[in-house]
Amino acid sequence: MQFPIRPEMVLIDVDGTLVDSVPDLTFCVDAMMQQLGRPPRGEAAVRTWVGNGVERLVRRALSGTLDGEPTDADFDRAYPLFLELYADNTSKRSHLYEGVREGIDWLAANGYRLGCVTNKAAQFTEPLLRDLGIRDAFELVVSGDTLAEKKPSPAPLLHAARQLGVAPDRALMVGDSVSDVKAARAAGFLGIICMSYGYNHGQDIRSAGPDAVIDSMTQLPTLLSPATD
Ligand SMILES: O=C(O)COP(=O)(O)O
Numbered sequence: 001m002q003f004p005i006r007p008e009m010v011l012i013d014v015d016g017t018l019v020d021s022v023p024d025l026t027f028c029v030d031a032m033m034q035q036l037g038r039p040p041r042g043e044a045a046v047r048t049w050v051g052n053g054v055e056r057l058v059r060r061a062l063s064g065t066l067d068g069e070p071t072d073a074d075f076d077r078a079y080p081l082f083l084e085l086y087a088d089n090t091s092k093r094s095h096l097y098e099g100v101r102e103g104i105d106w107l108a109a110n111g112y113r114l115g116c117v118t119n120k121a122a123q124f125t126e127p128l129l130r131d132l133g134i135r136d137a138f139e140l141v142v143s144g145d146t147l148a149e150k151k152p153s154p155a156p157l158l159h160a161a162r163q164l165g166v167a168p169d170r171a172l173m174v175g176d177s178v179s180d181v182k183a184a185r186a187a188g189f190l191g192i193i194c195m196s197y198g199y200n201h202g203q204d205i206r207s208a209g210p211d212a213v214i215d216s217m218t219q220l221p222t223l224l225s226p227a228t229d
């Protein structure tokens with residue numbers, strides 16, 4: 001399958017798409033729980049809780065469920081602990097997925113403009129992308145707290161398109177979760193490609209109905225045309 005119209009811009013999600021960040025996030029969740037005198041949650045649970053920002057992750061960790069809410073007192077005690085831990089452990093255990101470097105190099109070499117749109121707060125996104133050596137690949141990074149709304153709101157995607165002067169129907173999103181699919185659809189984007197390996201709250205991403213699902217960014221040339229000139 002190839003997209004019928006060539007996109008001008010590709011926006012790429014961070015956690016579960018570019019970066020396997022769960023080892024650092026799990027370390028911080030479990031260290032936070034330990035400091036609170038509570039049992040660790042472990043990597044399998046944390047993997048299903050990533051994707052809606054660090055504040056939501058802390059609420060999920062405290063309640064032990066995806067939709068749970070801790071008490072205000074519980075959250076107010078825990079959140080600063082997590083922020084301090086994650087500031088020191090943003091990229092120590094995180095790595096780029098196989099094929100990411102090749103994928104973004106292919107997009108750039110073939111004239112696609114690149115942006116990054118994540119629900120991760122900017123104070124963590126910027127150092128993470130820098131430490132993993134890919135910050136300079138993106139003309140623009142829109143983080144979870146850049147605007148008042150995060151994905152699945154279309155606002156961060158539309159903001160990126162406006163900043164780069166690209167019409168939404170000439171823009172493509174690459175992500176890993178139902179929030180990426182919903183945001184791209186609501187923004188009127190040309191399409192949404194999802195990575196099979198990412199985090200989607202324990203569900204197969206195919207159930208969210210993206211236009212294509214690929215196992216590695218090295219497969220992007222099967223979906224997108226190369227530069228024409
Ligand atoms: O949950 C987060 O903090 C970020 O998730 P995202 O990069 O997949 O948007």
Ligand SMILES: [Mg+2]
Binds near residue numbers: 176
């Ligand atoms: Mg993601």
